[in-house]
Amino acid sequence: MLLIFVATGCGPRxxxxxxxxxxxxxxxxxxxxxxITIASDKIAEVKLSEFxxxxxxxxxxxxxxxxxxxxxxxxSEQFVGRKDADVDIYTGATESSKKxxxxxxxxxxKARITPEVETKYFDGTFLGKSSVKxxxxxxxxxxxxxxxxxxxxxxxxxxxxxxxxxATYPHTPVLQAKEHIEKTIVDKNSVEVEGFSGATISxxxxxxxxxxxxxxxxxx
Numbered sequence: 001m002l003l004i005f006v007a008t009g010c011g012p013r014x015x016x017x018x019x020x021x022x023x024x025x026x027x028x029x030x031x032x033x034x035x036i037t038i039a040s041d042k043i044a045e046v047k048l049s050e051f052x053x054x055x056x057x058x059x060x061x062x063x064x065x066x067x068x069x070x071x072x073x074x075x076s077e078q079f080v081g082r083k084d085a086d087v088d089i090y091t092g093a094t095e096s097s098k099k100x101x102x103x104x105x106x107x108x109x110k111a112r113i114t115p116e117v118e119t120k121y122f123d124g125t126f127l128g129k130s131s132v133k134x135x136x137x138x139x140x141x142x143x144x145x146x147x148x149x150x151x152x153x154x155x156x157x158x159x160x161x162x163x164x165x166x167a168t169y170p171h172t173p174v175l176q177a178k179e180h181i182e183k184t185i186v187d188k189n190s191v192e193v194e195g196f197s198g199a200t201i202s203x204x205x206x207x208x209x210x211x212x213x214x215x216x217x218x219x220x
Contacts, residue, residue, distance in 0.1 A: 022107030024099040025124035032099035055129035067092035128213025130205040138205030173198030
C-alpha cells in the first residue's frame with residue numbers, strides 16, 4: 001500500500017502566540033500604538049490608536065481629518081491575517097499610516113521566537129509622559145541610536161494641556177533644570193539623574209517622562 005502525505009503549513013514558526021504592543025516613533029504630531037494578537041503565526045486581531053504630543057489619545061470619531069479615521073479602519077482590516085506589516089499606505093493619511101505600520105512592525109518583533117533586533121531599544125525618537133498631577137505634567141522626546149540616548153527634548157504642559165512657553169517663562173530654576181536634565185541624561189546615557197534644586201516638581205516630571213519614553217522604545 002502506498003501512502004501519500006501532503007504537508008502544509010509545516011515550516012518553522014516565526015511568532016509566539018499572544019498579545020503584543022508596539023509604539024511608533026513620535027514627532028510633534030504624536031505617535032501610534034498597535035496592540036496585536038498573534039494566533040497560528042498570523043495577526044488575528046489588531047487595535048490601532050493614535051496619540052497627540054500631549055500623550056492624549058485622538059478621538060477619531062470627532063477628529064477633523066476624516067482620512068485619519070479611514071486609515072485606521074482600512075489598515076486594521078489589512079493587517080489581519082498577515083505575518084508582516086507590509087500593507088499599503090492610505091492615501092490622504094500618509095503619516096498616520098506610516099506610524100501604524102511602524103507600531104505593528106515593532107509589535108511583531110516583540111512576538112518573534114527568534115529576534116531580528118538585537119538591541120535593547122528600537123532606534124528613533126520616542127515620547128514619554130509623566131503622571132498628571134495638579135499643575136500639569138511633563139513630556140519627554142528622546143532619540144535613541146544603537147542603545148544610546150543621543151538627544152532629549154523636554155516639554156511641560158499645564159492641567160489644560162497648554163504648553164509652557166519656556167522662551168517667556170520667568171522662573172529661572174525651571175529653565176536651568178530643563179537644560180541640566182537634557183544634557184545629563186545624554187551624557188550619562190541614563191535616566192538616573194538627580195532633581196534640580198528650586199525646580200523639584202518639574203525635575204520629577206521630566207525624569208518620569210524620560211523613563212516612560214525608554215519603556216516605549218524597549219524591544220523586549
